Amino acid sequence: MKRFLPVKVAGNTELIFVQCARNLDRIVARHTAFTNFSELIDAKGGYRPSIYLDGKTKQAKRELVFLVVRYNDYMKANNDARRIHQGDFELVDA
Numbered sequence: 001m002k003r004f005l006p007v008k009v010a011g012n013t014e015l016i017f018v019q020c021a022r023n024l025d026r027i028v029a030r031h032t033a034f035t036n037f038s039e040l041i042d043a044k045g046g047y048r049p050s051i052y053l054d055g056k057t058k059q060a061k062r063e064l065v066f067l068v069v070r071y072n073d074y075m076k077a078n079n080d081a082r083r084i085h086q087g088d089f090e091l092v093d094a
Helices: 024-031 037-041 058-077
Strands: 004-009 012-017 089-091
Touching: 004 058, 024 037, 024 058, 037 058, 058 089
Parallel strands: none
Antiparallel strands: 004 012, 004 089
C-alpha cells in the first residue's frame, strides 16, 4: 500500500498519510456501528458502508482512507462486488 494517497474532498485534493494500522478492528469500532472488521465484511443484505471525510480530523481521515482501501481490497480479492461508498471524496489514483 502506498504511504500517501491523494484524496479529493470537497473539490480539494489532499495527500493523506496512511500508516500501517496495527488494529483494523479498533478503526472499524471507532468509525462504524460494527465492532470489528469481520462483522463489517460479513454484513448481511448486501450492506456496504458509506464513508464521508469532509469536516473530519486528519487522524480520522487517515483511519477512514485506510479502512476504505482495506475493505475494497478484501472484497475484490474475494470476488465480492461490494465496495465502500465514498460519499464526498474519491481516491484520486486508486
